Amino acid sequence: MKTMRFSLLLLTLFAVTLLAAADKLAIAEPVGKGGVKAKDIEAFWGILESSVKSDEYKLISRSALKQMLTEIGLTTSSDLVNLNSSQKAKLGQIETVKYILVSEIAKFGSRFNCTMRIIDSSTGEVDTARTANLRFKNLDELADKIEAVLEKMLSDEKQLMRSAILAPRINVSPVPDYLAQDFNTRMENALLNNGVRLQNLKSVDRILRKNNIGNLAELEPKMCRKVGNLLEVQYLIQPTITRFEIVKKPYYVSETGARGVRFLGFLEGNIRIIAVSTGEIAASIPFEEQVNFRYVSRAITRDWTIKDYGKYLIKSVMQKNIVPEMVKVKALKGK
Numbered sequence: 001m002k003t004m005r006f007s008l009l010l011l012t013l014f015a016v017t018l019l020a021a022a023d024k025l026a027i028a029e030p031v032g033k034g035g036v037k038a039k040d041i042e043a044f045w046g047i048l049e050s051s052v053k054s055d056e057y058k059l060i061s062r063s064a065l066k067q068m069l070t071e072i073g074l075t076t077s078s079d080l081v082n083l084n085s086s087q088k089a090k091l092g093q094i095e096t097v098k099y100i101l102v103s104e105i106a107k108f109g110s111r112f113n114c115t116m117r118i119i120d121s122s123t124g125e126v127d128t129a130r131t132a133n134l135r136f137k138n139l140d141e142l143a144d145k146i147e148a149v150l151e152k153m154l155s156d157e158k159q160l161m162r163s164a165i166l167a168p169r170i171n172v173s174p175v176p177d178y179l180a181q182d183f184n185t186r187m188e189n190a191l192l193n194n195g196v197r198l199q200n201l202k203s204v205d206r207i208l209r210k211n212n213i214g215n216l217a218e219l220e221p222k223m224c225r226k227v228g229n230l231l232e233v234q235y236l237i238q239p240t241i242t243r244f245e246i247v248k249k250p251y252y253v254s255e256t257g258a259r260g261v262r263f264l265g266f267l268e269g270n271i272r273i274i275a276v277s278t279g280e281i282a283a284s285i286p287f288e289e290q291v292n293f294r295y296v297s298r299a300i301t302r303d304w305t306i307k308d309y310g311k312y313l314i315k316s317v318m319q320k321n322i323v324p325e326m327v328k329v330k331a332l333k334g335k
Contacts, residue, residue: 023098025057025154026065028077030114034106043139044105044114051147057154060097068094077102080119081126088124097121099154112136118153130154131229163273163332164199164231165191168239178307179244182314187239190323196332199231207231228276235282235331236274243268246309263301265291265313271322273329283329289317 027048032041052059069077072090080102083091100119105112118130130153136142165188168180188201207230208214213223227236245266252259266289273283291313293301301308326332 023057024060024096025052025099025101026060026068026097027052027101028065028080028103029062030103030105031078032105034108036105036107036112040112040139041105044103044142047139047143047146048101048103048150051143051150052154053147053151057099064096065100068096081117083124091124092122094121099127101150101153110137112138112142114142116149116153131232133229161333162197162199162233163235163237164204164227164233165201165237165239166204168241168269170241170244172241172244176244176307176310178311179241179314182311183239183241183318186314186318187237187323187326190318191326191332194323194327196327199233204231222279224274224276224279234276236276237326237332238272238274239269240272241267241269244310244313246306246313263293263309265293265309265316267291267313267317271326273326273331275331282331285322285325285329287317287322287325289321291316 027045030041030044030048032038049059065077068091069075069080071094072083072087074080074087080100098121100121101116102119103114103116105114107113112135114134114136116132116134118127119125120127132149132153134142134145134149136145165184168183170179184201188198191198208227211230213227213230224236228234243266247264247266249262249264250259251262268288270287271283271285272281273285274280275282293309293312296312304312
């Protein structure tokens with residue numbers, strides 16, 4: 001009996017410890033736009049509160065949130081995403097909450113649109129990795145979707161450190177039909193194998209096309225944030241190829257009279273790692289490589305076409321030069 005009581009006591013203490021260790025989360029009153037009724041806002045607020053299932057967070061009460069907003073000089077939650085430096089400093093001093101979930105709900109015709117963001121109370125800044133956008137017909141449909149979305153937004157921060165590879169800018173002519181896809185696919189596979197978290201390439205293309213975002217050659221900070229939010233990533237990987245060439249070089253061996261053609265491959269350009277929150281370049285990796293196919297076994301290259309040489313060139317430079325330099329970039333691994 002004493003052993004059982006002791007075990008129960010340990011379990012109780014363990015549960016209390018977990019509760020005390022949990023980060024506190026506040027869910028601000030949703031901001032309604034586009035003719036959304038007050039009853040819908042209240043219902044949406046309730047759905048958000050009931051959908052937080054993570055054991056890592058303890059939800060604070062609405063009254064506690066109201067008191068916190070009063071302490072930093074706010075009367076409504078709509079101003080949380082536009083805090084001035086003084087308010088951010090005050091927010092950082094409040095220890096009652098670690099994160100604040102802010103949201104907007106708008107109605108367009110017969111459908112609703114919901115945008116959710118997480119504010120880190122220690123800085124007062126919106127965490128760009130913890131954002132989500134949902135479209136739904138009614139609140140019942142939202143309730144079916146929201147739990148998984150919130151779980152993702154509130155998951156461990158390191159799991160949110162994803163990047164997206166954009167279509168390469170190719171400044172060569174003519175452009176081989178396989179160049180863009182082969183370059184990015186090989187990069188994706190190599191980075192994933194080195195522990196870099198990436199948004200799926202096919203998803204990236206589909207999402208950008210759906211939102212009519214085409215030319216990303218010159219990304220302004222505002223567009224970076226938009227693309228980052230759409231793709232749910234923190235960094236964009238923008239390859240640029242300035243030279244891609246397979247050169248035939250005749251050779252003649254005077255001692256034997258042998259003649260033939262050797263192939264040389266040239267691949268040049270750079271990889272830019274862009275932070276979506278600011279549009280700043282976190283890293284720039286130039287590459288300028290030459291591959292002499294003379295050193296590739298003739299048994300392998302015997303029936304090769306120019307396309308085969310081109311694909312080998314991409315594979316070789318990607319494995320030996322580009323990816324080893326990319327995985328040194330701390331931002332890509334969330335460090």
